[in-house]
Amino acid sequence: MATDAELAYFVALRFVHFFAGIMWIGLLYFFNFVQVPLVKELDAPVKQALLPKLGRRALFWFRWSALVTVLVGWLYFFSRWILDGYPNPATMDWWYYSILAGGLLGTFMLLNVWGVIWRYQKKIIAGMEGALAGKPAPQEMAVWGKRALIASRFNTVMSVPLLFFMAAASHLALF
């Protein structure tokens, strides 16, 4: 039976995890369902003026909320694992399997955020800011955009099983 202090610790972690997670996935859905379709309808000068400023602000909250979500999630997972007496895969209950599935998918998504999406978006933003200052835009910008967009689509699709396993951990025991 967990003590009051342990319960408070887990509720605090869960709250931060949910708060940062909502910010992360909310911005992900904004990019995929609102911004990308909108950008296709904008004229080039509007894009150049708008996207660097929007991108810098939105991607700041996007990438840092992703990091906080995943780190706090793993802290919660290992804290519970320790408190439960280090269960191994043979003795783990459904909660561990479901959270592990969601947590690993979320970790892949975090790696996409920092290793693909932000990695290329910061180059694109710098290229657009340079173009506004009169410098020629890098020729690779279209390829950078394509790579970042594929990773963003990947994360949007992946968020569905991720949310399923996170919710199923406490509400649906499949085995």
Add this chain to the structure above:
Amino acid sequence: MAWSFEFKTGLMWAVLVSIFMVVALWLTKVVGNIAPVLIPIVVYIGFVGWVNRIKK
């Protein structure tokens, strides 16, 4: 969301990784150790390698 190249390929890889994740966790339960989780990790590394090699 249009069925663009980006959407189709993002969807394909995400579904692939998700399926392998479920299989790996089921195998983890069956064999009693965590090693099968390496399967989806390898598939994900395949995605990262592929997406960073797109040329045009």
